[in-house]
Amino acid sequence: MGKLRTAVVGVGTFGRNHARAYAEYERSELVWVCDLNEERGREIAAHYGAQYTPDYREVAGDPSVEAVSIATPDFAHTEPALTMIESGKHILVEKPLATATEEARHILEAAKEAEVVLMVDFHNRWNPPFLRAKRAVREGEIGEPLVGFARLSDTIYVPTEMLLWAGRSGPQWFLMSHIADLMCWLVDKRPEKVYAVGEKKVLRGRGMDTYDFVQAMVTFEGGATVTLESCWVLPNSLPRLIDFQIYLAGTEGRISVEAAFQGIEIAGDKLSHPFVLGQEDAYGRTMGFVQEPIYHFVNCVLDGHPPQCPGEDGLRATAVVEAALRSIEEGRPVRIGL
Ligand SMILES: NC(=O)c1ccc[n+]([C@@H]2O[C@H](COP(=O)([O-])OP(=O)(O)OC[C@H]3O[C@@H](n4cnc5c(N)ncnc54)[C@H](O)[C@@H]3O)[C@@H](O)[C@H]2O)c1
Known part of the structure; x- marks a missing residue:
């Protein structure tokens, strides 16, 4: 089985952990980095040998991308999440899933309809x-x-x-x-x-x-x-x-x-x-509960298992x-x- 082709939308304080986890994990590769902040996005993309775009629709439009992390600010998860789901991507969304119950429900229903994995990164x-x-x-x-x-x-x-x-x-x-x-x-x-x-x-x-x-x-x-x-x-x-x-x-x-x-x-x-x-x-590799849920998401997509923090828990x-x-x-x- 090939490596899961992934992207990260939003590579600020926390999104860069997703980029690093996808790049380091043996079952995934980082293909795109998307961030409105061009300097930040380009730097992280270059570091991991990924492509950069400021527009998440470009990521959605790449049929080779299978799974995407959304790590934009709390209030800015819904639009990229729905766009990725519409393009058939599996998504891992930073907490909170959304800042309105109606939006969270919409994301959940769209993911069910499209039959993609939706996981919320409750890393605790x-x-x-x-x-x-x-x-x-x-x-x-x-x-x-x-x-x-x-x-x-x-x-x-x-x-x-x-x-x-x-x-x-x-x-x-x-x-x-x-x-x-x-x-x-x-x-x-x-x-x-x-x-x-x-x-x-x-x-x-x-x-x-x-x-x-x-x-x-x-x-x-x-x-x-x-x-x-x-x-x-x-x-x-x-x-x-x-x-x-x-x-x-x-x-x-x-x-x-x-x-x-x-x-x-x-x-x-x-x-x-x-x-x-x-x-x-001791060898400079990430360890522990920051990247483990990201690896879990990759495993769920590749192995067809439901995630431990599904969209329902994000909605709750x-x-x-x-x-x-x-x-x-x-x-x-x-x-x-x-
Ligand atoms: N900082 C933490 O300790 C922490 C911990 C856990 C989870 N989180 C969650 O991660 C998410 C991001 O938080 P953060 O602290 O990394 O914020 P941040 O401001 O450091 O990073 C957010 C990034 O998203 C980019 N961005 C915003 N809108 C965008 C868009 N439409 N398209 C592409 N890029 C866009 C910004 O340019 C920025 O680089 C939040 O939901 C937050 O709750 C943060």
Whole structure:
């Protein structure tokens, strides 16, 4: 069987991981790199010996391309995703699948109709502590999940310096979509309703109409309830970009994960807690949970297996976050539109 011919649309901070994974994996090759930023796109294309285009329709029009990653900003997944599906490409979409439930549903239905693989890159499902947590739930170590908490937050560096488009997203899409998926995956019941609060102060003062934080209480079918919290204004004096914890208590036990501290602290000019999981091994090859879901996607396409994070799961996370936003606006609990 030949190598899967792939492309990446959007090669910024995260999309370049997709380009690297396709180029390094023995079962795939990177054929196109597409990015509106010509300098960035050309540089990455040249690095991996791929072709460059600023227009994703050119990728869609190449019949030799079989699978495409979409890693454009949160609000800009839908159009390239639908264009690729219409051209018969299998797609791996960065989280969140879309920033509106209706759009996510549209992508899902189009993929079903075209019979292409649609996977959403919820890479934390490959993150070792969460894999172990999932096993604990599956094997009954904590009984039936009852009540939980998940926090994924960033320092203010992320919306103000790292992302150019933070004003068109928010902690609820960039961060909460991850923990909405994680907790739905762990609890493994249908999320039914959300009551959420949020505040716009600090980032609004910096000219961005986006939430500083969103906190959302999600109740699942059968009564289990988890609180999701994402904040985008933590101080830059923290030794790492993120805070990431989960807690899940069940009828017979509980799980607690501290996922931000990865076991190493460096005190140089500044105190830092570098990311080491999902980075490089001793030989300069990528390893860990950043590229594993990308390899999984390649395997699913080549071997005809359904992906572990199918479009339905992307739709679910988008619906939870969208309901949280409506709950904030309406000041009351809201049913999740699934
Ligand atoms: N940064 C992270 O740590 C991280 C982690 C996981 C997932 N993600 C997800 O990955 C996606 C991208 O985030 P990012 O941080 O890499 O953003 P980014 O701004 O660094 O990169 C986005 C890239 O997409 C390009 N782009 C925008 N519209 C385009 C279009 N129509 N056609 C081609 N290129 C286009 C931009 O020029 C840019 O290079 C988001 O959905 C984000 O939630 C990011």
